[in-house]
Amino acid sequence: MAIADIHVAEDTHHEDHLDHEQSFVTKYIFSQDHKTIAKQFLITGIFWALMGGLMSLVFRLQLGFPEATLEWLRPIFGGWITESGKLEPEFYLAMVTMHGTIMVFFVLTAGLSGTFSNFLIPLQIGARDMASGFMNMLSYWFFFVSSVVMFISLFIETGPAMGGWVIYPPLSALPQAISGSGLGMTMWLIAMMFFIVSTMLGGINYITTIINLRTRGMSFTRLPLTIWAFFLTAILGLLSFPVLVAAVLLLIFDRSFGTSFYLSDIYIGGEALPNSGGSPILFQHLFWFLGHPEVYIVILPALGITSEIISTNSRKPIFGYKAMIGSLMAIAILSFVVWAHHMFITGMNPFLGSVFMLLTFIIAVPSAIKVFNYITTLWRGNIIFTPAMLFSIGLVSFFITGGVTGIFLGSAALDIQLHDTYFVVAHFHIVMGSAAFFGMVAGVYHWFPKMFGRMMDARLGYIHFWMSFVGVYSVFFPMHYIGIAGFPRRYYSFTNFDAFNSYADLNALITIAAFITMSAQFIFLFNFFYSIFRGRKTPQNPWNSNTLEWTAPINPEHGNWPGEIPTVYRWPYDYSKPGAKEDFIPQNIPFSETPESNFPNETESIKLQGIDKGDAIIVDETEE
Amino acid sequence: MMNLVLIVGGLLVLTIIIALVRVSSLISVARKERTKIDKSSNKVNGLLMLIFLIVSGVVTIWYSISTFDDYNLPIASEHGLETDRLFWITMVITGFIFVLTNILLFYFSFRYQYNEDRRAYFFPDNNKLEIIWTVVPAIVLTLLVIVGISTWNDITGKAPKDSEVIEIMGFQFAWVTRYPGKDNKLGNYNYRLIDAENLFGLDFSDRNAHDDFMPRELHLPKGKPVLLKIRARDVIHSVFAPHFRLKMDAVPGMPTQFWFVPIKTTEEMRVETGNDEFNYEIACTELCGKGHFTMRLLVIVHELEDYEKWKATQQPWLAKNPDYISKIPEEMRELAMINAGISLDEK
Ligand code: HEM
Ligand SMILES: [Cu+2]
Ligand SMILES: [Cu+2]
Numbered sequence: 011m012a013i014a015d016i017h018v019a020e021d022t023h024h025e026d027h028l029d030h031e032q033s034f035v036t037k038y039i040f041s042q043d044h045k046t047i048a049k050q051f052l053i054t055g056i057f058w059a060l061m062g063g064l065m066s067l068v069f070r071l072q073l074g075f076p077e078a079t080l081e082w083l084r085p086i087f088g089g090w091i092t093e094s095g096k097l098e099p100e101f102y103l104a105m106v107t108m109h110g111t112i113m114v115f116f117v118l119t120a121g122l123s124g125t126f127s128n129f130l131i132p133l134q135i136g137a138r139d140m141a142s143g144f145m146n147m148l149s150y151w152f153f154f155v156s157s158v159v160m161f162i163s164l165f166i167e168t169g170p171a172m173g174g175w176v177i178y179p180p181l182s183a184l185p186q187a188i189s190g191s192g193l194g195m196t197m198w199l200i201a202m203m204f205f206i207v208s209t210m211l212g213g214i215n216y217i218t219t220i221i222n223l224r225t226r227g228m229s230f231t232r233l234p235l236t237i238w239a240f241f242l243t244a245i246l247g248l249l250s251f252p253v254l255v256a257a258v259l260l261l262i263f264d265r266s267f268g269t270s271f272y273l274s275d276i277y278i279g280g281e282a283l284p285n286s287g288g289s290p291i292l293f294q295h296l297f298w299f300l301g302h303p304e305v306y307i308v309i310l311p312a313l314g315i316t317s318e319i320i321s322t323n324s325r326k327p328i329f330g331y332k333a334m335i336g337s338l339m340a341i342a343i344l345s346f347v348v349w350a351h352h353m354f355i356t357g358m359n360p361f362l363g364s365v366f367m368l369l370t371f372i373i374a375v376p377s378a379i380k381v382f383n384y385i386t387t388l389w390r391g392n393i394i395f396t397p398a399m400l401f402s403i404g405l406v407s408f409f410i411t412g413g414v415t416g417i418f419l420g421s422a423a424l425d426i427q428l429h430d431t432y433f434v435v436a437h438f439h440i441v442m443g444s445a446a447f448f449g450m451v452a453g454v455y456h457w458f459p460k461m462f463g464r465m466m467d468a469r470l471g472y473i474h475f476w477m478s479f480v481g482v483y484s485v486f487f488p489m490h491y492i493g494i495a496g497f498p499r500r501y502y503s504f505t506n507f508d509a510f511n512s513y514a515d516l517n518a519l520i521t522i523a524a525f526i527t528m529s530a531q532f533i534f535l536f537n538f539f540y541s542i543f544r545g546r547k548t549p550q551n552p553w554n555s556n557t558l559e560w561t562a563p564i565n566p567e568h569g570n571w572p573g574e575i576p577t578v579y580r581w582p583y584d585y586s587k588p589g590a591k592e593d594f595i596p597q598n599i600p601f602s603e604t605p606e607s608n609f610p611n612e613t614e615s616i617k618l619q620g621i622d623k624g625d626a627i628i629v630d631e632t633e634e
Numbered sequence: 635m636m637n638l639v640l641i642v643g644g645l646l647v648l649t650i651i652i653a654l655v656r657v658s659s660l661i662s663v664a665r666k667e668r669t670k671i672d673k674s675s676n677k678v679n680g681l682l683m684l685i686f687l688i689v690s691g692v693v694t695i696w697y698s699i700s701t702f703d704d705y706n707l708p709i710a711s712e713h714g715l716e717t718d719r720l721f722w723i724t725m726v727i728t729g730f731i732f733v734l735t736n737i738l739l740f741y742f743s744f745r746y747q748y749n750e751d752r753r754a755y756f757f758p759d760n761n762k763l764e765i766i767w768t769v770v771p772a773i774v775l776t777l778l779v780i781v782g783i784s785t786w787n788d789i790t791g792k793a794p795k796d797s798e799v800i801e802i803m804g805f806q807f808a809w810v811t812r813y814p815g816k817d818n819k820l821g822n823y824n825y826r827l828i829d830a831e832n833l834f835g836l837d838f839s840d841r842n843a844h845d846d847f848m849p850r851e852l853h854l855p856k857g858k859p860v861l862l863k864i865r866a867r868d869v870i871h872s873v874f875a876p877h878f879r880l881k882m883d884a885v886p887g888m889p890t891q892f893w894f895v896p897i898k899t900t901e902e903m904r905v906e907t908g909n910d911e912f913n914y915e916i917a918c919t920e921l922c923g924k925g926h927f928t929m930r931l932l933v934i935v936h937e938l939e940d941y942e943k944w945k946a947t948q949q950p951w952l953a954k955n956p957d958y959i960s961k962i963p964e965e966m967r968e969l970a971m972i973n974a975g976i977s978l979d980e981k
Contacts, residue, residue, distance in 0.1 A: 100924045174921045180886060181869040181922060187806065188923045274887025277828040277835070278806070278868040290870055290885055324746070326754040333764050355872070356883045357864075357890030360790035364783045371775045378771040379764070381735060386763070388742040390755035394671055395679035395747070403683070403743055410735050414728040421724060421778065423717050423785040427879045430872065430919040468672065472679060473649060483690065491697075495705040496876035498919040501927040509876050509915050512704060526646050586754035593753060 040151075042143030043568040047150050048129035049461060052454070054157060055121020056535070059447075062112035063528050065105045072097045074521025076503050090169070099502040103172040104190050106500055108164065110175030111198070115205055116160070118308040118446045120153050123209075123247075126311055126453050127216045127240040129461065133559035134234050136225025136575045139568070141218040149211035156204035163197035171198035174500060176301065179272040179293050183264050186279035195265070199258050206251045213244040213251075225558070227578035232597065234557050234582040235328060238335050239314025242342040243307050249346070250303040257296035264288070291356055298349035305442050306345045310338065312449020313380065313409075316402035318582075319456050320384060322555045323399035324391030325593050327583035330383045337376035337383075344373040354422045355429050363422045370420035377413050381406065392586065392593070396553065397471025401452035404479045405445045412441020415490065430500075433493025436486045444482045451478075451534065458538075459552045463565040464545030470537040474530050481527030488516050556582045556596045580612075671748055680747040687740035691733075707876050708906055710914065710935070712895040713789045714879035720785050727774060793893035797861040802852065802916075803834060804864075804871030804884040807925030809916060810834070811852045815845030815950055817973075825867055831955055835867070838952065838962045844973035847948040851932040852916065854896045855941035861893040872920035875933060877903070883920055899935045950974040 041047060071080065079095035090101035097105075128146065132139055140146045163170040172190025173182040177198070185192040220233075220241045233241075260271040264285075272293045273285035321328040328334060350358065350366040384406045393399070415437040418424050428434065451474075458466050497510050504510040551560040558578065562570050576598035584595040590607035601608050602616045709715055746754075801812040801820055810833055814820045821836055821843020828835035836843045854860055864873055866884035873892070874881045882892040904912045914933035918926055936944060952958060952974035962970050971978055 099927070103921070103924070103926075178870055178921070184869070187869050275825040276868055276886050277825050280830075282826045282828060286887070289888060291888060324754060325748075327756065327758040329757060330759045330764050332759065355881050357885060357888060360786065363790070364786060367782060367786065368779055371779045374775055375768060375772050378731075379768055382767045383764075385735060385738050385742060386757070388739070388746060390757065391742075391746045392748050392752055392754040393676075393680070393743060393746050395676050395743075400679060403739065406739055407736060410732060410739070414732045417728050417775075417778065418721070418724055421720065421782040421786075423782055423789060424721055424724065426789070426881050427717060427721075427876070429881055430874075469675065472675060473652065476682060477649060480686070487694070491701065491705045496707060496874070496917075498874065498917055498927075500921045503927055506928050506930050507915055507917055508911070508913055509707065509917070529646065529650070583758065586756050588753075588756055 040147060042139070042147045044128045044132050044140045044143070044146060045461070045566065045568075045570075047146050048125050050150050051120060051124030051128060051153070052461075054154065055117050055125060055450075056538075058112050058116040058121065058157070060531075060535075062109050062117060063531065065109040065112070067524060067528055068097070069102055069105045069109070070521040070524045072102055072502065074518045074524075076505070097502075100169060100172055100189055102502045103174075103188070103500065104169045104194070107171050107174055107177075107190070108160075111160070111171070113443060114175060114304065114308065115202070116153075116157065118443070118450070119209065119247075119304070120205070122308065122446060122450045122453075123216075123240065123243055123311050124150070124153065124212060125450070126236070126315060126457075127212065127244065129457065130236055130559065131216055131219050131240060132223070133460070133562060133566075133570060134237055134557050135220060135223065135228050136558050136571075136578065137219060137223035138570055138575070140215045141223060142215055145211045146215050149208045149215065152204050152208035152211065156201045156208060159197050159201040159204065163194050163201070166193050166197070168192045168194055170194040176294075176297055177261070178297075179261055179264065179290055180276055180278075183261060183272060184276070184278060199262055199265075202258055203255070206255055209247050209251050213247045216240055216244040217248070225575045225578055228558075228597075231332075232578055232581045234314075235317035235331070235334055235338075236311075236314040236557075238338055239310045239317070242338050243310045243314075246303045246307050246310070246342055246345065250300040250307075253296055254300040257293055257300070260296075261293065291353070291358065294353055294356060295350070298352045299346075301352065302349040303345045305438070306341060308442055308446045309409075309449075310341070312405060312446040312453075313338070315449045315453040315456070316384070316405050318557070319396075319398045319402045319452055320387055320406075321583050321585060322456075322553050322594075323394045323396055323402075324387050325394070325585045326387055326391045327585055328383070329386040330379075331581065331583060333379055334383055337379045340376040341373060344369065344376070348373055348420075351420050351422075351425075354425045360422075367420060367422045371417070374413065374417060374420070377409075381410055381413070395472075396455065397466070397468055397475055398452045398456035398553075400472065400475040400479075401448045401455065404475065404482075405448040405452065407479075408440050408445040408448065408482070411487075412437055412439075412445060416441060427496070428493060430498055431493040432489040432497045432499055435499050436489035436493055439486045439489075440482070444486065448478075454538070456553065457559075458541065458545075459548035459564075460559055460562075462542050462545070463548055464541050465548050465552060466537050466541040466545060470533055474534045474537070477530035477533070478527055481523050481530060484523035485520050485527060488520055492516065551596075554592070554594045556584060556594050558597055561596065561598055671750075673748070676748050680744045683740045684744040687737065708898075708903065709879065710877040710896055710898045710903065711879055712897055713785075714877075714894075715897075716785050716788065717879050720781060723781065724778060727778065731771075789894075793861040793891070794859045797859040797893055798855060799861045799863060800852070800854075801834075801863040801865070802873055802884070802931075804866045804873070804918060804922070804929065805833070805868050806923050807918075807929050809852075809871075809873070809918075809929060809931035810848060811931070812846050812848050813945065813948065814842070815847055815973075817842055817845055820863065821846050828867065832958065836951070838958065838970060839966065841966070841969060841973060844952055844970045845950045845975070846952075847950050849948060851934055853941060853944055854933065854935045855938045856896050856899045856902075856935050858938060858941075859893055859895050861891060863889060863891050865889045869922045870920045871918045871922045871929065874917045874919040875914065876917070877914055881919060896935045899937055900933075903935075952976070 080091055080097055081095040084091045090098045092098055168189045170190055171194045172188050181187050182191050182195055220237060263269040264272050270285035270288035272290050273288040275286060276283045317328050317334060348366060348370045350362060351370045354363050419428055419437055455466055455471055492513055497504060548564060550564060558576060561576050578597045579600040580597055582597050586593045587595060587607045590604060595604055601612045709718055799814055799820060803810050812834055819842040822840040823835045824837050825835050827837055864882050864884045866886045868886060871884040872881060873884055878894055880892055880894055882890050900914060904910055916931040916933055918929035953976050959967055959970060
């Protein structure tokens with residue numbers, strides 16, 4: 011610990027020096043400053059969110075207004091619009107697939123973790139930067155390359171990948187099966203490989219930084235919940251993404267080198283393929299071994315962010331800090347043993363189905379604890395509705411709604427009817443898509459002042475929130491009904507079936523709601539970019555928050571704190587402590603300065619803390 | 635519907651106007667520091683929380699009740715009765731938690747809005763509370779798991795011996811079915827024997843294949859266990875018969891199965907739904923390509939005796955495609971013709 015501190019302290023001078031000579035390129039493009047890299051992730055994430063969102067509007071148009079002519083989209087989509095002005099069914103699938111891939115991986119993994127882990131870890135634990143600025147930079151640029159490859163794949167002749175974001179073979183392995191499984195799929199696989207490298211580089215960095223570079227006094231039990239969430243997320247990623255590498259590699263072999271890992275007994279395009287002995291189900295096991303942890307990779311950071319925001323804006327400590335950490339850990343561990351709940355009806359052994367059902371229900375317990383703790387934090391609080399707070403409350407509501415439907419889907423017998431229907435679409439959009447999206451937006455509103463030194467406009471934030479919140483519920487809640495009625499997902503149109511030939515009204519309504527929700531995001535975009543340049547200047551600590559980032563200068567240079575890094579003396583949630591002068595006590599205030607609010611055991615610990623006016627060279631003996 | 639669109643559209647225009655007004659006032663606003671909490675908007679937001687809770691609650695309840703019959707498909711299988719019961723048990727339990735927690739969430743947000751003169755209550759933890767809300771959900775979930783697993787085991791248990799065995803195969807982009815014929819045994823197949831006619835790749839060197847027949851629909855007997863043998867020959871498909879609460883993937887190279895007991899004939903269902911044109915259907919629920927959304931198979935449930943009568947009228951595939959007799963090993967040809975009911979003179 012101490013050694014690391016000293017090293018970093020030495021480094022600063024070095025880096026301060028560098029800052030002056032930095033050219034535009036090293037400062038804004040190939041930057042090694044975690045704050046700049048975070049912004050790069052954020053901007054790229056916003057770009058992808060926009061792409062993914064617009065794609066969803068395209069296929070929502072088809073679903074909501076199947077009769078309408080989309081001739082006006084021809085200038086953009088060209089041949090993918092049929093003679094009669096309709097979306098080509100394969101193109102519909104391409105849009106759905108790209109939308110899912112982009113949202114899950116590029117927006118809610120890279121855009122969310124990439125932005126906030128990078129931005130907050132050093133600032134909240136009191137470090138000058140990430141453990142390796144260079145790896146961190148590489149992490150972004152691998153993501154960038156991945157993005158470029160994926161983006162180009164949208165424009166190729168045979169179309170981008172079309173087999174769904176889960177790319178189940180044989181569909182994804184055989185170009186004869188669907189045109190997107192040609193070059194488009196190859197590019198998807200290459201892009202994902204780059205993406206995984208990026209995630210690994212980032213993850214290793216987050217973990218090492220959190221373990222090694224915490225400032226003096228910042229023990230694990232004093233870490234803000236954001237950091238705990240990022241920490242566990244990074245571990246999840248590190249353990250699960252390599253399995254996706256394996257799955258993808260084997261798929262590449264099957265596609266290009268004639269192996270039969272996933273292929274067997276196939277007759278397609280008028281000929282019998284030579285492959286035999288493979289199993290498409292193997293792919294699904296490998297995929298979901300990543301896929302399920304992945305949904306937690308998406309949601310945990312959002313939960314961390316909202317823990318912080320809800321506590322700050324309720325002016326109350328987060329209820330059950332230790333229980334929150336415990337549930338995060340339980341969720342993280344259990345998330346590795348529930349993957350086959352995505353596969354109840356693939357024909358796997360029914361006994362396995364029972365086991366995975368049991369494990370899935372166990373994971374519901376820590377999730378429930380988190381919800382109760384959030385609600386108790388609000389109870390008797392003194393709630394300030396900043397836009398960030400509103401989005402956090404929205405997240406909790408989504409987490410409840412989506413969690414409840416998860417109980418249905420986790421029950422194998424019920425999944426028989428609900429699997430691959432719109433019920434699933436409703437479930438994961440609410441619990442993972444919208445919840446994580448709200449967490450990300452909440453984070454942007456909350457830490458915007460730290461990122462850009464200016465404030466975003468609150469009123470526009472309110473409008474953004476209410477339109478999005480009502481919008482999201484109006485888009486996804488009705489899908490439950492359609493799902494219970496059995497409507498299958500990834501359907502281009504429902505008119506072929508008597509059973510699914512209803513609900514045209516509801517589908518139209520959903521599409522309208524989707525447009526409204528999307529238009530609200532433009533209010534956000536305006537607010538975001540306008541405020542970067544012309545927003546109100548922020549005060550030092552705009553939300554009266556306890557965490558360390560607000561002790562850094564308003565516009566921190568590379569190195570974050572000009573002088574010494576502050577020492578931490580207390581946990582981050584001393585809000586509204588009885589007896590205290592203000593309703594918050596930042597982490598860097600020693601107990602010796604707050605005799606009026608100390609609890610007996612804290613008064614005692616003053617002696618242990620010893621070094622009130624810390625000196626950079628002194629080793630902190632209280633550290634473990 | 636049109637009205638709704640207009641209302642929604644109107645609201646949209648309104649909010650956009652508000653946003654625009656806000657934007658213009660923003661541009662002219664003096665950029666000075668301010669950390670004061672904006673109390674009026676805090677109140678509005680708090681109130682909106684409550685309004686959202688009430689309005690969305692009312693709309694949800696109203697819609698759920700008034701359209702109940704639309705989204706609850708009538709049940710047509712024995713196990714469907716069980717899964718639907720489980721569904722509603724789960725709905726009641728989770729519904730209770732859902733309503734309770736959402737009410738608390740929005741009510742607390744409204745009730746405890748910022749007030750300068752008040753301090754929040756410093757309440758960092760409470761072991762008793764935390765134990766309660768760990769243990770209670772754990773118990774409730776355990777109960778659900780127990781009911782759920784026993785239902786699941788019933789459904790996925792071994793099919794009864796006297797089950798009617800029928801094969802269903804998915805390919806891009808249709809379902810085809812195969813019945814075992816008089817010998818009650820499905821013949822062997824080999825995917826390398828598939829061609830434009832022989833969709834299943836039937837192997838006629840197996841005598842059981844000779845009398846297999848393939849109708850264009852799936853015919854089922856009411857009240858008798860049916861064992862569906864499910865497979866696919868190109869990519870993964872999934873058999874989904876919504877009224878029967880039946881779904882199972884069709885995987886190339888890995889045959890799967892699902893057994894169930896139909897409890898209502900098509901006729902009975904027509905009476906029950908009051909729809910003369912009602913038909914059972916099978917859809918595909920695993921993305922399989924361009925025509926995924928078109929993979930429909932008609933299902934017809936007969937009374938048992940009608941079913942037997944219908945079966946007796948069906949001609950073996952081989953009888954309909956006599957060309958294939960030449961592909962059968964010489965010594966089996968005669969047998970095959972007898973099995974398929976082709977008169978030997980024809981040759
Ligand atoms: C503007 C908001 C959004 C709308 C209107 C929307 C709508 C939809 C719809 C209707 C589908 C199903 C299409 C089909 O099955 O035919 C879908 C698929 C999907 N969406 Fe979204 N979505 C939105 C945002 C998001 C977000 C934020 C995520 C992030 C997790 C997300 C992730 C997915 C995934 C993973 C799929 C499945 C793709 C697949 O089937 O391969 N969506 N979306
Ligand atoms: Cu899962
Ligand atoms: Cu299909």
